[in-house]
Amino acid sequence: MEKFTKLTGIAAPMPLVNIDTDMIIPKQFLKTIKRSGLGVNLFDEMRYNLDGTEIADFVLNQPAYRKAEIIIAGDNFGCGSSREHAPWALLDFGIRCVISTSFADIFFNNCFKNGILPIVLPQEQIDILMADARKGANARQTVDLEAQTVTTSDGQVFPFTVDGHRKHCLMNGLDDIGLTLEKVSAIDSFEAKSAALHPWA
Amino acid sequence: MTARTLYDKIWDDHVVHQAEDGTCLLYIDRHLVHEVTSPQAFEGLRMTGRKVRAPSKTIAVPDHNVPTTLDRANAATMTEDSRIQVAALDQNAKDFGINYYPVSDVRQGIVHIVGPEQGWTLPGMTVVCGDSHTATHGAFGSLAHGIGTSEVEHVLATQTLIQRKGKNMKVEITGSLRPGVTAKDITMAVIGETGTAGGTGYVIEYCGQAIRELSMEGRMTVCNMAIEGGARAGLIAPDEKTYAYCMGRPHAPKGAAWEAAVAYWKTLYTDEGAHFDKVVTIKGEDIAPLVTWGTSPEDVLPITAVVPNPADFSGGKVEAVQRALDYMGLKPGQKLNEIAIDTVFIGSCTNGRIEDLRAAAAILKGKKKKDGIRAMVVPGSGLVRAQAEEEGLAQIFIDAGFEWRLAGCSMCLAMNPDQLAPGERCAATSNRNFEGRQGRGGRTHLLSPAMAAAAAITGHLTDVRELMSEGVSG
Ligand code: SF4
Numbered sequence: 001m002e003k004f005t006k007l008t009g010i011a012a013p014m015p016l017v018n019i020d021t022d023m024i025i026p027k028q029f030l031k032t033i034k035r036s037g038l039g040v041n042l043f044d045e046m047r048y049n050l051d052g053t054e055i056a057d058f059v060l061n062q063p064a065y066r067k068a069e070i071i072i073a074g075d076n077f078g079c080g081s082s083r084e085h086a087p088w089a090l091l092d093f094g095i096r097c098v099i100s101t102s103f104a105d106i107f108f109n110n111c112f113k114n115g116i117l118p119i120v121l122p123q124e125q126i127d128i129l130m131a132d133a134r135k136g137a138n139a140r141q142t143v144d145l146e147a148q149t150v151t152t153s154d155g156q157v158f159p160f161t162v163d164g165h166r167k168h169c170l171m172n173g174l175d176d177i178g179l180t181l182e183k184v185s186a187i188d189s190f191e192a193k194s195a196a197l198h199p200w201a
Numbered sequence: 202m203t204a205r206t207l208y209d210k211i212w213d214d215h216v217v218h219q220a221e222d223g224t225c226l227l228y229i230d231r232h233l234v235h236e237v238t239s240p241q242a243f244e245g246l247r248m249t250g251r252k253v254r255a256p257s258k259t260i261a262v263p264d265h266n267v268p269t270t271l272d273r274a275n276a277a278t279m280t281e282d283s284r285i286q287v288a289a290l291d292q293n294a295k296d297f298g299i300n301y302y303p304v305s306d307v308r309q310g311i312v313h314i315v316g317p318e319q320g321w322t323l324p325g326m327t328v329v330c331g332d333s334h335t336a337t338h339g340a341f342g343s344l345a346h347g348i349g350t351s352e353v354e355h356v357l358a359t360q361t362l363i364q365r366k367g368k369n370m371k372v373e374i375t376g377s378l379r380p381g382v383t384a385k386d387i388t389m390a391v392i393g394e395t396g397t398a399g400g401t402g403y404v405i406e407y408c409g410q411a412i413r414e415l416s417m418e419g420r421m422t423v424c425n426m427a428i429e430g431g432a433r434a435g436l437i438a439p440d441e442k443t444y445a446y447c448m449g450r451p452h453a454p455k456g457a458a459w460e461a462a463v464a465y466w467k468t469l470y471t472d473e474g475a476h477f478d479k480v481v482t483i484k485g486e487d488i489a490p491l492v493t494w495g496t497s498p499e500d501v502l503p504i505t506a507v508v509p510n511p512a513d514f515s516g517g518k519v520e521a522v523q524r525a526l527d528y529m530g531l532k533p534g535q536k537l538n539e540i541a542i543d544t545v546f547i548g549s550c551t552n553g554r555i556e557d558l559r560a561a562a563a564i565l566k567g568k569k570k571k572d573g574i575r576a577m578v579v580p581g582s583g584l585v586r587a588q589a590e591e592e593g594l595a596q597i598f599i600d601a602g603f604e605w606r607l608a609g610c611s612m613c614l615a616m617n618p619d620q621l622a623p624g625e626r627c628a629a630t631s632n633r634n635f636e637g638r639q640g641r642g643g644r645t646h647l648l649s650p651a652m653a654a655a656a657a658i659t660g661h662l663t664d665v666r667e668l669m670s671e672g673v674s675g
Contacts, residue, residue, distance in 0.1 A: 015517060015520070016517065016520065016521060016524070017516070017517035017518060017520075017521050018397060018398075018497050018521060020497075020635050022633070022635040022636065022637055022638050023635070023636060023637075026637050026641070027614050027615065027616050027638075028616070030237050030265075030616065031237075031266070031280075031282035031283055031285075031286055031616070032282070033240035033241065033244070033285060033286060033289050034241065034244075035241050045636065045637050045641060050623070050641070074517040074521075075398065075516075075517060076397060076398040076401070076431070079397055079398070079431065080333070080633065080635060081332070081333045081347075082238065082331060082332055082333040082335075082347035082348060082349055083237075083238060083349075083350075084238065084241075084331075084349035084350040084351060087349075102398055102401060103401075104398070104401065104431065105401055105402065105431070105433050106333060106346075106347055106348070106349060106433065109348075109349065109352070110349035110351065110352075113349060113351035113352070114351070163222070163224070163365070164222050165220065165222055165224045165363075176351070176355055176363055177249075177251070177354065177355050177358050177359060180226060180355065180358075180359045180361060180363065181358070181359060183217070183218050183226060184359075186217050186218045186226070187217055187226075187228070187254075187359060187360065187361055190217045190228050191228075191360075194228065198325075198462075198465065199454075199458055199461070200323065200453075200454035200458050200459075200461070200462045201230045201323070201325075201326055
């Protein structure tokens with residue numbers, strides 16, 4: 001997993017609430033057995049016409065936002081399915097950070113496993129970040145994971161909270177499985193105890 | 202000892218390790234796997250030379266991509282990429298030695314229907330699957346939730362999951378349901394009340410008389426859509442109905458082990474005075490047959506209502522409602538029971554069990570679908586299909602003009618050939634009405650199996666109570 005430390009980039013405004021995983025990556029693109037290559041189909045049905053041409057209005061099709069690395073989104077971003085293809089598609093497009101008032105639980109979790117930082121901020125601050133993002137490509141925002149701050153293009157700083165374990169893994173690009181396997185003896189003894197106590201399980 | 206909720210108890214019994222910051226390593230009793238969210242996880246194991254830690258607790262079945270037409274043994278019924286995904290699961294199941302129900306097996310079906318049916322899902326267990334509707338298994342009083350593919354790989358390799366404990370939410374449905382009102386209406390009513398983010402961060406325990414009165418099938422329907430309310434898991438405390446459902450299933454314990462299991466299951470309830478962080482109470486008598494009008498499961502209203510006006514909402518929802526109405530081709534003030542439909546889909550892990558088919562067949566018996574309507578029934582598993590044939594339900598559907606399909610997810614998410622065309626309007630018993638969910642441009646109205654059957658007969662969304670003969674209950 002790629003490390004996440006500090007990012008300064010273009011933020012795309014997506015004020016819509018309840019942006020679901022079917023919007024982020026429609027199911028016809030779930031048929032891959034790989035993790036990469038999904039970026040071209042990110043937000044596919046909002047981004048392209050039926051004949052494959054781009055819908056000019058859609059934010060990521062506008063020249064200013066084609067290289068966006070941050071999304072400022074409406075409430076409840078990422079609701080719907082557990083498909084990890086959603087963060088894979090975001091990542092493959094180049095998005096490393098999503099900022100919203102709230103996220104769906106599984107999506108939120110999946111982001112951390114893929115080097116994407118989801119940040120929850122209160123509505124007033126989202127409103128300011130959204131207005132800032134609307135200024136276009138020159139309005140770059142900075143996300144500093146170490147300091148736990150988001151900074152607007154004109155220097156307003158908003159602190160955010162993040163789980164300590166997740167921050168550590170993200171900053172160091174650590175793989176959860178390796179960390180868990182260090183505790184294999186705890187798993188062994190749990191299994192032994194459970195086999196005696198709940199043999200049917 | 203402090204009073205604990207059902208969720209607290211199951212959680213406590215599965216903590217392998219707790220870090221100082223509260224992050225826990227949770228032991229997983231059952232890991233269900235399907236073809237869409239697992240290939241990258243198995244690939245990860247191969248790349249790192251890791252094995253599946255507990256193959257006997259890992260159960261795989263292809264469901265999302267498989268065609269549901271009778272000729273599906275013919276490889277030409279699948280697209281190349283679908284075929285590759287199913288073939289990858291066949292191979293991974295073999296290479297890693299996990300329990301497997303291939304397409305050719307009569308027990309094949311939707312993973313959330315097969316798990317309980319085969320007795321893999323039992324009370325007090327932790328159950329995960331790379332699929333958000335894993336919440337279904339909570340109906341047994343098991344802590345069941347969806348995970349992403351990285352977590353699938355983590356569970357395969359370690360049989361554990363890194364988790365932080367969620368908060369406790371109680372959803373109580375008091376009293377009894379009125380005729381024509383079903384488990385589906387309960388679960389949609391809850392989402393209508395709390396919104397799709399209302400349960401985020403919580404595990405919901407459903408309780409109250411109306412929940413106790415539901416069959417296991419109905420309870421699975423309720424828990425299935427906990428995720429649509431934002432909750433990671435839904436739970437219902439096990440009782441005699443739960444034990445009766447589990448008894449004798451292929452992977453349920455037998456003999457002395459059964460007795461020991463039931464003794465443990467009887468400890469699985471929320472203690473008097475246990476703390477809930479949030480409580481929602483709905484009167485069972487107040488719930489009407491419901492339908493969705495928009496593109497979020499929270500866009501739900503009684504069938505007797507009219508399409509709402511975007512101006513009646515606030516904040517970001519105004520834009521979302523306008524967008525939803527444009528997408529759905531509906532106007533504010535339109536009567537819901539006058540919305541003409543093109544297609545009826547009965548199936549999915551929400552409503553693809555035997556009882557759902559019985560409820561739909563009870564409405565359809567001796568009647569025909571309206572001319573020009575496309576209607577299909579997709580049983581949730583091969584065994585549900587066989588039972589429905591034995592009970593004569595299949596014939597009722599066929600006589601009514603429905604297609605009688607083989608088991609799979611089918612038009613619930615349209616990854617197989619069962620899809621809506623742009624603008625096609627569908628009355629569906631599934632769980633998601635998102636844009637494009639059932640096919641690009643397709644329009645979905647979620648409802649119960651009985652309501653879906655009623656819509657097939659009249660050709661428009663219909664209050665099933667108008668079609669119910671004396672003595673037929675929903
Ligand atoms: S039936 Fe629908 S919701 Fe259920 S597992 Fe299949 S695709 Fe998912």
